[in-house]
Amino acid sequence: MVTRPGNLYKTPPGSRGTSPARSLNRSTKPSPVQSPNRTSRSPLRTTSKKIQSSPDRQRKTPEKVLIRSRGNSPAKSRDSLPGSRGSDFGSIERLDDDNNLQRIITSYNQTEDNINVVVRVRPLNNREKKSGDTSVIQFPGNGQVLVDGIPGGPSGGQKPKLFSYNVVFEPAATQEDVLQFSGMKRLIEMALEGFRCTCFCYGQTGSGKTHTLTGPPGLFGVRPAPFSDKHGLVFRSFLYLFQLIQQKTDVHFVLKASYLEIYNEKVIDLLNPGSARKPLAVRWSKKARGFFVENLFTVDCEELDDLIAVLEEGLRNRAIGKHNMNDFSSRSHTILTVYITSEEPAEGGVFLSRSGKINFVDLAGSEMTKKTQSEGKTLEEANNINKSLMVLGYCISSLSDSKRRNSHIPYRDSKLTKLLADSLAGNGVTLMIACISPARSNISETLNTLRYAARAKKIRTKPIVLMDPREALILSLKREVNVLQSENEHLRSALNVYSGSTAGDLPTERRIVVTPPHVDLEKLAELEGPQLAELVRLYMTENEALRRENSELYSSREILQRDHELVCRENERLLKKLEEVNSVCCRSPLIPARPAFSAELLNSIDSESTTNIWSDGDKSSHSRSPQQIPQSIQKELDKRQIKTEIQTPRRGHRRNKSLEESSSDSKVVRVKSSESDGGPVLINRSGTFDSNSPERERQLAGRRFSVAKPDENEPSMNGARRKLEKNSHIFGSVISLTDEEDI
Numbered sequence: 001m002v003t004r005p006g007n008l009y010k011t012p013p014g015s016r017g018t019s020p021a022r023s024l025n026r027s028t029k030p031s032p033v034q035s036p037n038r039t040s041r042s043p044l045r046t047t048s049k050k051i052q053s054s055p056d057r058q059r060k061t062p063e064k065v066l067i068r069s070r071g072n073s074p075a076k077s078r079d080s081l082p083g084s085r086g087s088d089f090g091s092i093e094r095l096d097d098d099n100n101l102q103r104i105i106t107s108y109n110q111t112e113d114n115i116n117v118v119v120r121v122r123p124l125n126n127r128e129k130k131s132g133d134t135s136v137i138q139f140p141g142n143g144q145v146l147v148d149g150i151p152g153g154p155s156g157g158q159k160p161k162l163f164s165y166n167v168v169f170e171p172a173a174t175q176e177d178v179l180q181f182s183g184m185k186r187l188i189e190m191a192l193e194g195f196r197c198t199c200f201c202y203g204q205t206g207s208g209k210t211h212t213l214t215g216p217p218g219l220f221g222v223r224p225a226p227f228s229d230k231h232g233l234v235f236r237s238f239l240y241l242f243q244l245i246q247q248k249t250d251v252h253f254v255l256k257a258s259y260l261e262i263y264n265e266k267v268i269d270l271l272n273p274g275s276a277r278k279p280l281a282v283r284w285s286k287k288a289r290g291f292f293v294e295n296l297f298t299v300d301c302e303e304l305d306d307l308i309a310v311l312e313e314g315l316r317n318r319a320i321g322k323h324n325m326n327d328f329s330s331r332s333h334t335i336l337t338v339y340i341t342s343e344e345p346a347e348g349g350v351f352l353s354r355s356g357k358i359n360f361v362d363l364a365g366s367e368m369t370k371k372t373q374s375e376g377k378t379l380e381e382a383n384n385i386n387k388s389l390m391v392l393g394y395c396i397s398s399l400s401d402s403k404r405r406n407s408h409i410p411y412r413d414s415k416l417t418k419l420l421a422d423s424l425a426g427n428g429v430t431l432m433i434a435c436i437s438p439a440r441s442n443i444s445e446t447l448n449t450l451r452y453a454a455r456a457k458k459i460r461t462k463p464i465v466l467m468d469p470r471e472a473l474i475l476s477l478k479r480e481v482n483v484l485q486s487e488n489e490h491l492r493s494a495l496n497v498y499s500g501s502t503a504g505d506l507p508t509e510r511r512i513v514v515t516p517p518h519v520d521l522e523k524l525a526e527l528e529g530p531q532l533a534e535l536v537r538l539y540m541t542e543n544e545a546l547r548r549e550n551s552e553l554y555s556s557r558e559i560l561q562r563d564h565e566l567v568c569r570e571n572e573r574l575l576k577k578l579e580e581v582n583s584v585c586c587r588s589p590l591i592p593a594r595p596a597f598s599a600e601l602l603n604s605i606d607s608e609s610t611t612n613i614w615s616d617g618d619k620s621s622h623s624r625s626p627q628q629i630p631q632s633i634q635k636e637l638d639k640r641q642i643k644t645e646i647q648t649p650r651r652g653h654r655r656n657k658s659l660e661e662s663s664s665d666s667k668v669v670r671v672k673s674s675e676s677d678g679g680p681v682l683i684n685r686s687g688t689f690d691s692n693s694p695e696r697e698r699q700l701a702g703r704r705f706s707v708a709k710p711d712e713n714e715p716s717m718n719g720a721r722r723k724l725e726k727n728s729h730i731f732g733s734v735i736s737l738t739d740e741e742d743i
């Protein structure tokens with residue numbers, strides 16, 4: 001392990017002058033994942049120079065960028081361009097040094113659930129130019145790449161082949177463009193939200209994978225160039241990551257990083273290679289249900305400097321070789337991982353901790369050993385590289401085929417696929433950058449890469465956020481308890497079951513006996529197994545009790561609603577019967593025609609005046625003697641004890657109010673027939689008065705309300721009524737109106 005003092009880099013541009021370390025430690029709560037020796041800085045930090053601003057800060061000429069969306073109309077904003085998932089078509093053009101408009105990027109709409117695939121086409125290099133090589137790549141737009149000049153066309157000619165991707169970076173695209181528009185920024189945002197994200201570069205040797213990820217060779221040489229615009233995606237992502245961390249002031253983040261390479265099928269720790277470069281084992285974790293590298297060194301990264309030092313150290317230690325097509329060819333696949341643990345305050349005093357990560361994977365390039373003229377050690381490396389890429393190819397093509405997706409995927413056939421398994425088909429979010437050379441001499445490799453990339457585009461993933469399972473369980477139980485509690489509260493108040501709704505009013509059997517103690521999630525990790533189990537048990541018991549109570553309340557409400565309905569139906573039946581009876585008695589004034597008590601009238605009077613309708617009506621009506629109905633009929637009516645419900649008319653009370661509503665908030669008034677007034681007054685169940693007869697109103701005016709006594713001898717209809725009265729505490733007061741009784 002190399003230990004060097006000093007700070008190489010500092011905070012990103014646009015920062016508020018606070019060190020990322022401070023933002024990491026802003027929370028007063030120590031992180032449960034924080035390691036005990038966390039105070040020490042990354043041992044990898046090197047020189048004393050710090051980054052003061054973005055690598056592009058020193059760009060002399062301001063960029064002129066023209067962003068176009070579909071149909072060549074200017075796009076609304078830079079944000080709406082291909083950078084983020086789910087974006088639409090678009091293109092970006094930029095004025096070059098000669099003030100000519102040059103297109104640099106085109107994009108097609110991106111779907112949320114598939115691997116995001118972008119293509120970067122590098123410019124022809126000097127070697128290719130010198131040998132007179134020409135470009136076979138054309139850019140029709142909308143994220144398409146057209147490969148021209150493929151042998152095997154009709155009559156021995158050439159045939160073009162068209163491919164579509166999410167984004168295509170044309171040769172003039174800069175390193176910053178790749179960060180802005182590849183979807184990398186979204187990936188970083190998702191990693192902060194707890195997703196496992198992977199960005200990997202794929203392509204033939206010399207196609208620009210390392211250039212895209214980490215920049216050209218020598219960038220991190222003896223004299224570091226922190227402001228260089230040649231910095232690759234990894235460096236820029238680190239800056240963006242810290243910018244985001246600084247913005248999220250309420251979240252506590254802890255970052256760690258590791259860097260490994262797979263060289264000749266051996267996993268080497270690039271941060272701790274040792275003199276013998278002893279390989280590490282790749283094992284299966286039952287708990288995490290994934291492969292991991294045993295004893296891999298992870299470095300705490302409190303500051304941006306620490307992360308960049310990790311990058312620098314890894315680049316220094318990785319295997320590089322020279323062959324015919326690339327003087328600085330990567331001889332291994334490398335995986336740089338940034339682990340992001342965050343703690344965010346959530347509702348109910350709970351802290352949510354999430355574990356996201358970002359893998360930057362620089363694959364070694366596939367090579368035709370004939371072309372690269374590899375021999376000896378380089379040949380062995382090339383064979384291993386090609387073999388593992390072949391396995392990766394199998395996995396990609398199986399995963400992209402809907403029929404084979406659920407069958408065996410040969411992840412175990414190489415270390416690379418074992419470690420990428422999760423990124424390819426798991427619960428992660430993946431960005432694939434396919435790098436190609438435009439040269440005619442590389443046409444078959446280019447076609448291979450484009451086919452690979454087209455297949456990868458079909459792979460579906462199901463991103464999920466990683467949470468501590470114990471916290472997730474407790475949080476979900478807490479949430480459920482809260483939901484059930486508020487649902488019960490609502491039901492109680494709707495049914496008016498318990499006045500005051502306090503626990504003291506609850507029947508003993510419904511009272512929640514166990515209330516789990518307040519959980520300090522900070523101390524959760526310190527809890528012993530049995531304590532934790534007890535805590536979970538308490539939550540589950542409370543949950544269960546609430547669930548039971550909830551269902552009891554639901555069923556009692558249903559019973560009451562059914563009873564109510566029954567009573568109403570019976571009322572209507574009796575009403576009809578009464579009408580029939582009245583028609584026999586030739587228009588008794590007691591049987592009104594059916595126009596409803598007008599809603600307007602109901603609205604125009606308040607509750608007091610409503611009451612007055614009944615109590616202070618036209619007193620003169622008392623003097624009138626009600627018309628008599630034949631005794632035989634009256635007897636029949638008395639036998640049946642015809643009663644009905646009315647709802648106390650309320651201001652603004654709607655007609656046809658739903659049963660549920662009226663059952664929950666209206667008072668029921670019963671009107672009892674008696675010999676003295678000669679029959680019942682009927683008001684239908686929607687609360688409307690079944691009379692337009694002023695005569696009848698006057699009769700009613702002389703009446704008084706009284707609390708009805710349950711009549712045990714009532715016929716069947718009154719059984720329902722009894723139930724209602726038994727449950728009167730649910731519907732509100734049940735009041736009967738008689739001439740004899742006073743309230």
Ligand SMILES: Nc1ncnc2c1ncn2[C@@H]1O[C@H](COP(=O)(O)OP(=O)(O)OP(=O)(O)O)[C@@H](O)[C@H]1O
Nearest residue numbers: 122205206207208209210211216326329330364365
């Ligand atoms: N977009 C680009 N613009 C300018 N130069 C580029 C670009 N892409 C690649 N190059 C240059 O081409 C050369 C080869 O690139 P690089 O080493 O990144 O290829 P590679 O795909 O990583 O190859 P290998 O698989 O052998 O490692 C480098 O000198 C690099 O700087």
